[in-house]
Amino acid sequence: MFTKIMVPVDLAHAATVEKAIQIAADLARLHNAEIFLVGVTDTAPGSVAHDPHEYQQKLEKFAADHSSRHGCSMAAKVVICNDPAAELDEALEDYGKEINVDLVVMASHLPGFMDHLFHSRAGHLATHTDISVFIVR
Numbered sequence: 001m002f003t004k005i006m007v008p009v010d011l012a013h014a015a016t017v018e019k020a021i022q023i024a025a026d027l028a029r030l031h032n033a034e035i036f037l038v039g040v041t042d043t044a045p046g047s048v049a050h051d052p053h054e055y056q057q058k059l060e061k062f063a064a065d066h067s068s069r070h071g072c073s074m075a076a077k078v079v080i081c082n083d084p085a086a087e088l089d090e091a092l093e094d095y096g097k098e099i100n101v102d103l104v105v106m107a108s109h110l111p112g113f114m115d116h117l118f119h120s121r122a123g124h125l126a127t128h129t130d131i132s133v134f135i136v137r
Helices: 011-031 052-070 084-098 121-128
Strands: 004-008 034-041 074-080 103-107 132-136
Touching: 004 011, 004 084, 011 034, 011 052, 011 103, 011 132, 034 052, 034 084, 052 074, 074 084
Parallel strands: 004 034, 004 103, 034 074, 103 132
Antiparallel strands: none
């Protein structure tokens, strides 16, 4: 049913994506699908990495660790954009379409006051793309 599964990963908050990765791994084994761990960053130094190359290296290590832990292959991909906070949804959607992803497994957060003013990333992606989105809380 699924052949390519994308899991957005923010290395600054890596612990929040563990459940989504577990679900993606279970689905990948069930459907013999590929998993793509995708991180979105810019070219400016940040709290996780000094540049996109270093971010890619860290994401590749993260993917390798999770591949061995979950028993399935996970590819790491860094998407670079000018302003990740503003362009994250579009960057994820564009990359997902580029590689023909048919499922996004995405971690969410517990709703709070700001969710009444702004939509969540997962909610935005689920309502603005034709790719199936599995939101994990």
